[in-house]
Amino acid sequence: MKQDFGKVAVLMGGVSGEREVSLNSGKGVLAALRGQGVDAHAFDPAEEPLDALKGFKRVFIALHGGYGEDGAIQGALEIMGIPYTGPGVMASAIGMDKFRTKLIWQAAGLPTPDYVLLDEDSDFAAVEKRLGLPLFVKPAREGSSIGVFMVTQVGGLKDAFAAAREHGSLIMAEKGVMGGEYTVAILGDNALPIVKIEPATAFYDYEAKYLRDDTRYVCPADLPAAKAAEIQCGAKKAFQAIGGAGWGRVDFLMDDAGKHYFLEVNTAPGMTSHSLAPMSARQAGLSFEALCLKILAGARLG
Ligand SMILES: Nc1ncnc2c1ncn2[C@@H]1O[C@H](COP(=O)(O)OP(=O)(O)OP(=O)(O)O)[C@@H](O)[C@H]1O
Ligand SMILES: [Mg+2]
Structure with a gap:
């Protein structure tokens, strides 16, 4: 039996670097839900105030990245009292x-692969030695492989760190698996x-x-x-x-x-x-x- 979901907002777009991917995800979800008789509507939080979600019975989150996947929108929906798909505030943030x-x-x-947090004062040679090569350098809070670098050469970690640092403040080196x-x-x-x-x-x-x-x-x-x-x-x-x-x-x-x-x-x-x-x-x-x-x-x- 088909459940009556009421008026559903499919959240897509948003302000993160993954906006385009999210619009694609959202369009597919919207069409699928409508095709199944759900009263679903597109909602782009970058273009409409969240206040306009009042009156919706449920939210399908098809956002990716910052504000969509990190607990922020989940927190807003908690406060508004609108049930939403996927993990809650804490799991999203973690x-x-x-x-x-x-x-x-x-x-x-x-x-999970062995790793070391890096900063300007890290002993890069020692980290290379501990983790071995190849290793990966990445911002801890980015997505879509943005700012992820593979280090294959001895001495390459320092430059990879500098490059990753342009994409985030918390940078880690991880053993290549x-x-x-x-x-x-x-x-x-x-x-x-x-x-x-x-x-x-x-x-x-x-x-x-x-x-x-x-x-x-x-x-x-x-x-x-x-x-x-x-x-x-x-x-x-x-x-x-x-x-x-x-x-x-x-x-x-x-x-x-x-x-x-x-x-x-x-x-x-x-x-x-x-x-x-x-x-x-x-x-x-x-x-x-x-x-x-x-x-x-x-x-x-x-
Ligand atoms: N420790 C590792 N060993 C081998 N390959 C790795 C390692 N870390 C990252 N990679 C490669 O780099 C890619 C991107 O890294 P990762 O998944 O950690 O970040 P991300 O894809 O940017 O994050 P998200 O999936 O949230 O968008 C992985 O899909 C994998 O191909
Ligand atoms: Mg990944």
Whole structure:
């Protein structure tokens, strides 16, 4: 039976660097919900005051990045008393911060690549030695691979730090884990089939994510069933450890020995036609429309 969701706002656009991706996500979600008979309307918080959300019964958050994925809009919706999709204020804020996410995972005994916070006074040679090469340098609070640099040469860390520093204030160096990149979508209490990402570039950079069409995606990923189940279970724990609920995506890396390491959580994953959560849902037998309805049905406060 179809649920009566009332008047629904699909939040898209916004002011972050991921505005264009969000508009794409939002358009797809809007069309899917309308196609299913939901009274859904586009709402761009960059163009309308949030006050105009009064009267909506639910919100589908298709925003990415700052103000959309970091707890800010979630806080506003809490105050307005309008249920919204995806994780709440705290999980959204933590998920936006790769450093704090890793602190929680370490405390919870969940595997994540070794890392070091950097500043101007860091002993760059010592960090290279500790983490080994290749290593990755990234702002802790950016997205879309913006400001992420791979260091492959001895002595390269200092320049990579300076380059990353232009994109954020909190910079970390992370051990390169080079045996493959994967993602697990979480929907309610379930982990969906694992997707393997095979970029044609050296790593899954901005170009590979949004501009090139030669990135390969394999779903379900070719992993032994027991290993896949173990990782799905771990991904759910990794999501829940930061307070995640509703839906989201947990990315992980595999080393050459077949050990997995959780990389980061996306609390408002992409919902474009090329996005990974819809791909994984399809593999689980859920159409894009069905996925949108399930996510919307999970909208809540608190
Ligand atoms: N420790 C690592 N080992 C191997 N590859 C890495 C590592 N860290 C980052 N990468 C590569 O760089 C890409 C971008 O890094 P990361 O996912 O940490 O940041 P982001 O994509 O900018 O964040 P978001 O997914 O929130 O947009 C990853 O998808 C992966 O290809
Ligand atoms: Mg990423």
